[in-house]
Structures are given as structure tokens and as C-alpha cells.
Amino acid sequence: MSAPVRRVRGSRILLALAAASCLVDAAEAAPPASPKPAAPAGTAGFQVPAPARTVLKNGLTVLVLERRSIPLVQFRLMVKAGSASDPAGREGTAALVARLLKRGTKTRPAGQYFEEVEFVGGTIDTAAGPDASYAWGEFATRDMEIGFNLLSDLVQNPAFRPEDFEKEKRLALADIVDALDDPARVAQKAFAAWLYGAHPYGRPVDGTERSVQAITRSDALSFYGSRYVPNNAVLAIVGDVDAPQAARSAQRYFSAWKRRTLAAPEIAEAAPVRGRKVLLVDKPDATQSQIRFGNIGVRRADPDYFPLVVGNTVLGGGFTSWLVNEVRVKRGLTYSISSRVETLRSSGSIFVSTFSKNASVLETIQVALDQVRRLRGGDLPPEDLDKARSFLAGLYPLRVESPEDLAAEILSVDLYGLEPDYINQYQKRVRSAGADAVKHAAARRLPMDDLAIVVVGPAQSIRKDLETLGPVTVRPVQSALEGGGAAPPAGR
């Protein structure tokens, strides 16, 4: 809300930042003991103080970072288990558990719970991702204790009432159906399934109609009981708070949460796709097709990571990338195109994301692949390299400007086990990616001949074109996500 202008009904770009960033989830963490103020001296001097770190007796890690300029407090709690920990055949369990947390606690029915949150103008929400589940909220500084009270109640005492379980499951199923109408979301989910196959990262986070139908209340309770434990969780608090006071409140509100032993989930590496395989998700009425193609990428800790991010920015980050120039600016084939390096706890991915009218789908893919080929071949003009490095480094302070972005960054430093001073080292890491390292990473890591390709569009008019790229599997939208790995080998 707040100045509710119905806007961006046509803005110049859709994915600019996401595209630019590649690093959608960079982060920050603990040590450097002496907190330094943010230096107002150009980005060269960009510094974020280390968050104050406390580990409660029950194992909950609490990270507090003061950002005093706005009278708001951001809470963000991460439980390090997400959809990759869903039981097989019960995909969507982590996501359903996250939704159920909002349906009331042992002492507060859902209606009352949100009356209390919203009466003070606060917000609380939850969601699951592949590697972790999150509960977050935002409250006015003055209501910080209310925020602690409500968030801790939601995380520690969810009611899981049988009738609420059934109701929420019906809603989750309805949302899955609803999402089938969004071609971009279908493409993104289908791409994960097509790329990762039977690997846990191939599962749609929200599950499928079939898998969610199969989830029982006891599945949800069991997931909650075994994964939502303090020694598997981190609470970040960022905003207008006094760090010692916030840490004391965290102690007060979260110390009753019981530690439990848990087997650390090991997520295996995913096998890259060999050769090219095309999934065509049939949407007969579409006048434009969504396009994704790529392959397995790198882990965050891989030495190739920063050089690859820089190379990827030359290729498909921001508004002046090769992909934008060749596909959008010169040929008008799309409104938005980007390539991304996405990292997860285990194997991440690297992929190009775009869309075009049906008649130019093949041309779009071919022109994009030409750019990949060029970068793999080592054609890297020094000015493009410089621009990419400056762009990433200069943009970084803006990417962690808001308390919620900063809180998310702090948590991902923890989740990915990055160097503790990651946030303050980021610009240096980007700037020190040399030409040779970038060329080397591009040649080794940018996928070209081995590709998972997903197109969501009308099979009747684009199938023939796509067959020139590799064997094509056609599926209706409704079953696009079912068992990417178990797909029959490419019916022509």
C-alpha cells in the first residue's frame, strides 16, 4: 500500500536486478569485533558492522545488527531445512508446514494471532525454499517485544489443528492449480524439474497436486518436530534496536525452545545434463513462449564462483549485457533476458531466462547461444570486464540497503558457510576477478552443448523449430512438473 498507485503497468524491464545480481542471495555474518559505522564515503569505503552474535543454550544462533535510521525492526528466522528435505512422494511438506505455522498457535487461534500482529501494523509471514524455511516479520521499534512474542509463539507452539491442516492443504492445492496460469512460474518450476531430475532440487518447493494430496497431518508434525529445532536455526534481527537488549529479548522468548539431536541433511551433488534435451510444455493458447536453458552450476564456495559471476554479468547481467544488446536492443526479440548463477547448499545452476513471441523462439535461443559461445571462446573485451566488475561492486551496497535485504544476507552467509566477513569482502572479491580467471571459469562452466532446455508455449507451432536443438519431450501444463527425472527418453 502506501501511495497505492497501480504502477509498473509497463516499466522498462522486469528482471533487471535479479538478472544483474546472479547472487540473489549473498550474505553476511559474524566476527570483526569492533563495529564500524557505515562509511559515507563512496562505495570504496562501504562497510557493514559485524552483527552481534549470541548462541543460546538450546543452540539457537542470534545475530543482531543495528540500523537505527528507521524506527522498524526486521525479524528473520531461518530453519535450515527446506523442500530438499521433503520425504519422497510427499513433496511440498516443508512448504505446507511453513503455511501451517500461520494458522494459529496453541494459545492463539489464527484469527486472533493475526489480529494481534496487524493491530500494531506489524507483518509476519513464512515460506520454504529448497535449503531452508523462513519465518519473518516487521514491527515498529516500539512494538519490538510484541514482535518477539508473536514470532516466537508461531515458531515454537504451532497448533496444527486437524481442521486447519485440512483447510490449509486445500488452499495449498488451489495455489498449485492457480500457478499453472502463470507461464513464467510454470517455466521456472519445469526447468528445475527438467534440469535436476530426481535430485531433491528438482522438486517443486510447493509440491505437485499429487504429492500434496498425499501429505498427512502426521507428515507435517514429523517434519516440524524433527527440523524446527533451535540448534538447526538462526534468528537475525536488523533495524532500530539496541543489540544487547535485542539479544536479551531473544533469550527470553526463545529459550524454552527445546534442543534436539538431528541428523544433518546431506544433499548429494546433482549430475549435470549431458547432451541437449528439450522439454516443451504445451500451452496451446499462448502468443508468447517462456524460455529457460542451462545446466548445473557451482557451489558457492567454489573458487570459480566470483569469476563466474563476473563473466555471467558480461553475458547476461544488467541492462548492457551481451544478451540484452543482441537479443533485445538489436533485434527486439524480447522484453527481458538475463543469465543467472544460482547457488544452493549443494549444486547450484546457471541458466538463461527470457521469452519471445512464438515465431521467434528458436532465433532467440540461437542468438543467446551465440553469446554464450563467444564468451566461452575467451572473447572478453577489457572494457566489458571492467564494467561488469564495477557494476557488481557498485550495486552491492544498494542490494543490502534495506533491513530486510541485510537480514537475508546475514542468514545466507550462515546457510552457505561463507567467510564471516563476506559482506565487507564482496566488493574486493568481485574486483579481483582477473581476466584469465573469468575466461577460464566461463570456458569451463558456461553450458553450451550440454543443456536442459524448457519452453512453455504452443507445441503445435513451435515443436518443429525446437527439434533442431535436440530431442523434444512434449507435456501438458498440468503434468509439466511430474518427475522430471523419470521422463521417458525424448519421444519425437
Added chain:
Amino acid sequence: MTRSVRCAAWLAVLAALQAAPLPAQEIRFNVIPYRLDNGLKVLALEDHSVPALSYYTFFRVGSRNEHSGRTGISHLFEHMMFNGTKKFGPGVFDRMLESKGGVSNAFTTNDITVYYESFPSETLDMVVELEADRMAGLAVTEESLASERDVVKEERRLRTDNDVEGSLWELLEGTAYLAHPYQWPVVGWMQDLDAITVKDCEEYFRVHYAPNNATVILVGDFKPDRAIGWISKAYGSIPAQPGAPPPVRNEPEQKGERRALLKRATQLPAVAFAYHVPAASSEDLFALDLLQIVLGEGESSRLVRRLVYEKELATRVEVENIWRIDPALFVVYAEAKPGVAPEALEAALSAEIDLAGRQEVGASELQKAKNVRTTSQVKALKTNAGKAEQLGLFETYFGSHTRLFTILKSYDAVTAPGVMNAAARHLRPDNRTVVTVVPEESGGEARP
């Protein structure tokens, strides 16, 4: 402004968030206004939280200023503003900015076109030069127009033609307005996009992209004296233009419900209501904004609680009270759950809206709405870009950015009878347009 002063201002807002009756509330920034001789307005706000700043340029022109047959020119033109000037060739603007670690983008609405950049502090002089340069003289060529037209058509396919909600909005506005330019989509009709010429663009630029039709807003880490010096030098020589007459407020009063059906290959039916409401500058705005919160903002709002959770009729409900320069729309939108007929959903929506016009909201419900409105206003001001955008929007809709500093008092003054009366006056069946999305078979399997 020092950090401590800013905190003090914020504390005043905090006091307002205390639960019970709201004391006087206040948002205050030390915004310094300037005006150049050619009419360009400048608002400057220092904030040294991060070593960066945001630079916004608001032009008071949008699809509201277009004419039938050339719809979409505002938005297409927004794209053209990135395609080079006499001094800097195509793509140079973005290249220069990105090479300094900055980003730029723009958006177009029915009322305004807004360009913005966020970038490291030391890049300000360059941004001033680039922005002034494209206001001074854009180069529109046949070639760049042809390519950009294709890009915009892809955007239209993305957001409207292949997006159920986008299509619904187009039909809703197109049905609700008979005369006023708000009846056509900001992105424009496909055939109109094809018809726009270089000459149209040049004329559009001359009339609407004049300094006296623009406001520049900078927020962040800069020294005002230097910044204003750069701005005066870079923009000072751009001549003012006689303004185009604003569109006439010609929309006739609606005298009875209007209905439209949208048949689409979609999974689920949906229903939307649009009620005519006054312009943002009207005193009714505040009661209607609070009504929007009561009905549809948050899990505890009436429509979400009752339609989504209690009755299980909808997967999603949205309510918007749209701010516009000319008389606007209050929109209620709901997506049916699988198996729910659109008629049942419509009846439930109507019942809730009808109730709002017959019964006063409770004291605590009204207070909640005010608290939600207050925090959401504070949240919108979290970043430099957020502050700049809010200042610009208040300048647009209320004629002065200073209204931002007093607006919470206007919400505070709204009473329960005030909300009920606003609902009774505006949210009447005779004043509404109903659009229903009906799933249609398309080769895929249809749902019950």
C-alpha cells in the same frame, strides 16, 4: 541533516504507532526545494546511511495525456528515452551508469512517467549530465523506434495477452470508463503501437518532456550546494514549453451496473468489481484507503478472513484504492477456489461490501487500519529510492511533497461513520463494473 535529527523525527512517528488513540503523528524530512528559471522543480534530501543516492525524474505525463489511435505512446516513449541523444549514442546512458556500479529504470502509469537511477555517491555529476542531456535533446530514429516497438509488444504479450490478471484489468478499466483516457491500457493497444511514428514521438517529447513539466528528486549521500550547482548548470539552458491542456474530466456519472465476461484458457474463475471514486486529491481518499485496509489488507482483513479462510471460496483476494489525478477506481478482485462458481464468489464479495456501507467499523478495527496505514507509510520510506518515490508521488497527487508530512493526521481524523459513509456513497452496485473470468477449454483439461 544529522543522524540524530533524523532519529528524532522518526520518534514522532513511533509515538503514533502506540496502540490506543493516536496522538499527533508526523513524518518529517529536511527536504530542500528549488526551482530553476525554466520551471524545473528540484527536491533534495540528504541521507548518509549508505554511500549512494537515488535520482528520480518525474514527468507529469502518462496514458491520461494520450489520444485514441496513439495509445501506449507514453510508455513506448519511456523506452525510447534510453536509446540515445545527439550527444550520447544508443546504449551509452546505461553503459556509463553501469560501469560506475549504478542501475537505472523507469515506469509509466496512467498519470506519470518516472525515470530513476541508484548509484554510488561519486557518480552524481555524471548522472546529472546524462539526465539533463536526454531532457535537452533526444534522438529518435526510425531504426530505434522499430526495434523498441517490438520490445514493447513483447512486454504487452507478457503482462497482458498471456497474463489472465493483466487481461482482466484491461477489460475492467475499458468497461468502467466510457470517455476518459483511463479507459485504455498504459501499454497501449497492439495496433496503436504499430501506428506510432517518429514524428509522433518528437511532438510528444517537445510538449511533455519540458523542464516545467518535470520534478527532479535526489535522496542520499551528496552535498546539496554542489548538487544544485550541477543541476542548474546542466538543465538551466533547456527552454520551458507551453504546456499541453490537461485532459478534460469528461467521464459521465455511471447510472447502473456494467458487466463483462472474459473467456480465457485459465484454471480458475475470477471476479473483479471496479467502483468509480474521486481523484486522489479528494478528501474521500482517506476513508477509502482505510476501507481498503479493513476489507483486504492482511490476513485479518475481512475479505481474506471470511472468503479465503472461513468460507473457502477464494484462493486470493485483493483490494485496491487507486490513487489517480482524475477520478479513479476502487477495485476488489478475488480468484475462486477450485470447484467454486464465480456467482458464489461474487455474492460473497457483494455481501461484505454491502455490509461496509450499512454498518460502522468497530473502534478497534478502525484503529488497526490506521496503524497499518501508518506503518506501511513508514516502510515505504526505508531506502533512498523509497523516499524519493514517495516525495514524487505526493508532489504528483497533492501538489506538494510536504503533504507527506501531514498525511497521517488526515487518516487519524477519519471516523467510523466516515468510513461507512464513503462505502455507502461509492461502493454501490449502480456505480460498479463487474468482470468475470470464465475458464474456457483450450486443448488442456478444464477444471470443474
